[in-house]
Amino acid sequence: MPKSNIPTRRSNLPVKSAxxxxxxxxxxxxxxxGYSRILLAGASLYYMSYHPHYCTIxxxxxxxxxxxxxxxxxxxxQSTKFGAVLDMVTDRCTTSCLLCFLSSAYPKxxxxxxxxxxxxxxxxxxHMYASLDxxxxxHKKVEKKLSRVLxxxxxxxxxxxxxxxxxxxxxxAMYLLSFPQFSSEIHSWPWIVAIATFPIxxxxxWINVVQMVKAAVSLAEGDMEQRKKxx
Numbered sequence: 332m333p334k335s336n337i338p339t340r341r342s343n344l345p346v347k348s349a350x351x352x353x354x355x356x357x358x359x360x361x362x363x364x365g366y367s368r369i370l371l372a373g374a375s376l377y378y379m380s381y382h383p384h385y386c387t388i389x390x391x392x393x394x395x396x397x398x399x400x401x402x403x404x405x406x407x408x409q410s411t412k413f414g415a416v417l418d419m420v421t422d423r424c425t426t427s428c429l430l431c432f433l434s435s436a437y438p439k440x441x442x443x444x445x446x447x448x449x450x451x452x453x454x455x456x457x458h459m460y461a462s463l464d465x466x467x468x469x470h471k472k473v474e475k476k477l478s479r480v481l482x483x484x485x486x487x488x489x490x491x492x493x494x495x496x497x498x499x500x501x502x503x504a505m506y507l508l509s510f511p512q513f514s515s516e517i518h519s520w521p522w523i524v525a526i527a528t529f530p531i532x533x534x535x536x537w538i539n540v541v542q543m544v545k546a547a548v549s550l551a552e553g554d555m556e557q558r559k560k561x562x
Contacts, residue, residue: 356411361404365417368393368400372425379432383510387503393425394499398492415469419459422495423452429502436509450536454543461546464553478545484538494538497531500524 356362375389400418404410430448434441455470462470471485484490504525507513513521 356413359404359409359411359414360407361400361409362411362414362417364396364400364403365414365421368396368421368425371396372421372428376428379429379506383507383513387507390425390429390499390503394496397422397495401488415471419455419470423455426451426499426502429499429506433502433505433509436506447536450539450543454539454546457546457550458542461549461553464550477549478541480538480541481545494531494535497528498535501528501532504528 371389371393375386375393378385378389397418400414404414427448430444434444437444459470462472467473473481473485475482484494501524504521507521508525513519516522
């Protein structure tokens with residue numbers, strides 16, 4: 332029999348394409364690294380008062396992962412505001428906890444360590460707030476006209492890593508020196524690390540002062556502009 336020439340009917344209904352699966356920001360790779368940093372830091376705090384070796388190893392791994400999460404964010408295009416805040420909050424909390432221990436381990440220098448905690452928290456909070464007020468996409472985006480020092484500090488990853496690493500190494504060395512087995516010998520490696528990293532640690536505190544002052548000026552200028560518009 333001859334084949335039918337009756338045309339087949341085609342559906343005019345649009346074909347629905349599969350909707351893309353929604354992303355879960357909390358499960359991004361750099362954020363997962365951030366959670367592991369928190370766990371390592373918490374474990375180091377558990378051992379801090381009585382087992383300096385475990386504490387130092389765990390704390391050091393937590394700090395090293397700080398560089399890895401930034402690399403992962405760039406490599407996998409997973410840079411997020413949540414990740415940036417998680418990273419900064421973790422840094423501030425871990426350093427503050429270590430400085431709290433140093434305040435109790437060195438009572439005569441407690442006021443200094445307490446001042447460093449206050450400076451670190453105040454400068455970074457004010458800088459973050461000022462960055463949001465200026466409309467900057469990240470607290471690490473600082474224009475040269477605002478501060479050449481902060482622009483160089485935040486735009487160069489190598490400089491940022493060296494300053495942050497030396498800062499933590501100095502405090503870790505001071506932590507180890509609070510134990511007799513490390514402080515008894517003047518040529519022990521914690522003494523060498525403390526002496527070598529002290530200048531950079533001091534420079535890091537100066538940068539915190541610059542950061543806080545520049546943030547205060549930026550906020551004040553924003554207030555003046557708003558007052559001019561309202562008047």
